[in-house]
Amino acid sequence: MTRGTTPTITLTLNEVDLTSLKSVYVTFCQSGKMLTKQSGTEGVEITEHTVSVSLSQEETLRFTPGTVEVQLRGLTNGGDAFATNVARVAVKEVLLKEVIT
Numbered sequence: 001m002t003r004g005t006t007p008t009i010t011l012t013l014n015e016v017d018l019t020s021l022k023s024v025y026v027t028f029c030q031s032g033k034m035l036t037k038q039s040g041t042e043g044v045e046i047t048e049h050t051v052s053v054s055l056s057q058e059e060t061l062r063f064t065p066g067t068v069e070v071q072l073r074g075l076t077n078g079g080d081a082f083a084t085n086v087a088r089v090a091v092k093e094v095l096l097k098e099v100i101t
Contacts, residue, residue: 001068003060004094010052011072013084018046023075026053030068030091035059057099065093 001007011026018024024039024046037044043054051072068091072084
């Protein structure tokens with residue numbers, strides 16, 4: 001992703017029916033700073049095997065060039081919690097470092 005853009009990050013989990021979960025959280029972490037998006041909120045779309053998270057210009061400008069870690073955590077209706085392996089997404093620089101309108 002490039003800083004200052006509005007990307008949609010999609011995570012795929014073939015082993016789990018994500019639509020049957022009680023809750024889903026997707027966390028982005030870079031240098032100790034975290035951003036978490038939750039199912040049921042704006043910008044989070046869930047299908048049977050994918051979670052797509054849309055980020056705003058403001059959110060991507062918080063990242064610095066390099067790598068951001070991404071992880072999904074879910075809670076089943078039975079109360080079992082699980083987490084995916086941590087994935088890494090490259091963050092590219094942008095020259096104009098402000099929100100455009």
